[in-house]
Amino acid sequence: MRIRELTLRPFRNFAAIRLNFAADYALVFGPNGRGKSNILEAISYLSIGKSVRGAKDTQAVPHDEEFFDIQGQCTDGRHEQQLRVFYSKKEGKKAFADASALPRVSDLLGVFRTVHFSPEDVSLVLRFPAQRRRLLDILISQSSATYLRDLQRYHRVLAQRNHLLRAAKKSDRSRADPQVMEPWDAQLIELGAQLRWHRLDALEKLRAPFRRYYDRFSPADEEADIGYQGARERELDPLRDELREVLERRREQEAQVGHTLNGPHRDDLKFSLNGESAEVYASEGQLKTVLISWKLAEARYMEEQTSRQPVLLLDDVFSELDPGRTGELLNIMDEFDQVIATTPQEPDARQEARFEPINLQK
Numbered sequence: 414m415r416i417r418e419l420t421l422r423p424f425r426n427f428a429a430i431r432l433n434f435a436a437d438y439a440l441v442f443g444p445n446g447r448g449k450s451n452i453l454e455a456i457s458y459l460s461i462g463k464s465v466r467g468a469k470d471t472q473a474v475p476h477d478e479e480f481f482d483i484q485g486q487c488t489d490g491r492h493e494q495q496l497r498v499f500y501s502k503k504e505g506k507k508a509f510a511d512a513s514a515l516p517r518v519s520d521l522l523g524v525f526r527t528v529h530f531s532p533e534d535v536s537l538v539l540r541f542p543a544q545r546r547r548l549l550d551i552l553i554s555q556s557s558a559t560y561l562r563d564l565q566r567y568h569r570v571l572a573q574r575n576h577l578l579r580a581a582k583k584s585d586r587s588r589a590d591p592q593v594m595e596p597w598d599a600q601l602i603e604l605g606a607q608l609r610w611h612r613l614d615a616l617e618k619l620r621a622p623f624r625r626y627y628d629r630f631s632p633a634d635e636e637a638d639i640g641y642q643g644a645r646e647r648e649l650d651p652l653r654d655e656l657r658e659v660l661e662r663r664r665e666q667e668a669q670v671g672h673t674l675n676g677p678h679r680d681d682l683k684f685s686l687n688g689e690s691a692e693v694y695a696s697e698g699q700l701k702t703v704l705i706s707w708k709l710a711e712a713r714y715m716e717e718q719t720s721r722q723p724v725l726l727l728d729d730v731f732s733e734l735d736p737g738r739t740g741e742l743l744n745i746m747d748e749f750d751q752v753i754a755t756t757p758q759e760p761d762a763r764q765e766a767r768f769e770p771i772n773l774q775k
């Protein structure tokens with residue numbers, strides 16, 4: 414995958430800008446607040462149809478405008494496509510491929526794949542379970558259309574089920590009406606098992622490259638690992654049984670609290686360093702290395718799943734890394750087809766040797 418040209422007219426702080434990514438390795442640089450992160454966010458809009466930072470679409474509309482418009486010339490090695498995401502406060506969001514409107518914005522997923530790293534994620538992802546789940550969901554959705562569909566359906570079922578549980582709680586019943594719950598339970602079990610199976614499968618495939626990348630960055634006595642928390646089982650049928658069993662066991666408790674207590678929406682992805690929880694014990698630089706290794710492993714996973722390499726979008730990736738880790742990262746980048754990175758500093762000699770600089774000061 415590659416992006417050759419990006420046009421924002423407008424997007425966030427850009428009234429109109431066109432960037433060319435003629436080289437495969439580009440380093441966007443410029444002072445703080447100049448819009449470097451916004452550019453990477455815009456590129457990933459073309460790949461996931463929404464803000465990779467979790468911002469609402471309206472927040473990406475320039476303050477004095479009614480809409481944003483992102484266009485990019487993207488290729489997967491075979492087909493070149495003009496992708497476009499347009500959002501206006503009045504009309505909502507639309508996605509286009511080669512000028513024809515896609516039925517849904519989510520149809521963009523999988524057309525142009527990216528992996529996005531940002532330093533904000535280091536604290537977010539490593540501190541909040543919801544962000545870690547989001548990490549997995551965005552990754553798997555880009556390589557499996559079924560996963561995305563199941564995820565959307567799961568959340569609708571979950572909302573319905575929670576609605577019924579809240580009603581039971583209000584009316585002081587010890588459990589919700591089993592006949593009313595049954596169809597929702599059945600769907601929750603089926604979709605929940607599918608989602609867990611996909612996540613476990615993805616983690617299993619990510620684990621080896623993740624550990625290998627972390628190894629390359631760190632001294633020999635540091636070992637990182639990942640694990641999934643929430644499901645004991647690994648195969649689909651046992652995963653269904655497990656979910657059903659927990660639902661049965663916690664019926665009364667769920668009516669007391671008024672929401673669904675178990676399922677993929679509550680599971681967690683755990684990062685560890687030398688067997689200890691990374692978010693609790695790791696240093697800033699180590700945490701950053703954990704997330705970079707994860708992102709590189711994500712790229713390898715997507716490549717394996719789709720036989721196409723995603724574009725790496727690395728926001729401010731060099732800060733806080735020691736010279737050894739920076740050097741290794743530069744070496745690793747060579748193994749990818751396209752990398753777009755940002756830095757608030759003037760590019761140094763090592764960076765200049767590898768990247769085409771894109772100066773945002775002008």
Ligand SMILES: Nc1ncnc2c1ncn2[C@@H]1O[C@H](COP(=O)(O)OP(=O)(O)OP(=O)(O)O)[C@@H](O)[C@H]1O
Nearest residue numbers: 425426445446447448449450451472474475476757
């Ligand atoms: N909707 C918007 N409309 C106009 N300007 C916006 C909007 N959203 C963000 N901005 C502006 O964009 C700028 C931030 O851009 P961005 O985060 O991309 O900067 P950056 O170059 O990555 O900076 P840093 O080096 O600090 O990471 C800020 O000045 C902010 O006010």
Ligand SMILES: [Mg+2]
Nearest residue numbers: 449450728729
């Ligand atoms: Mg930034």
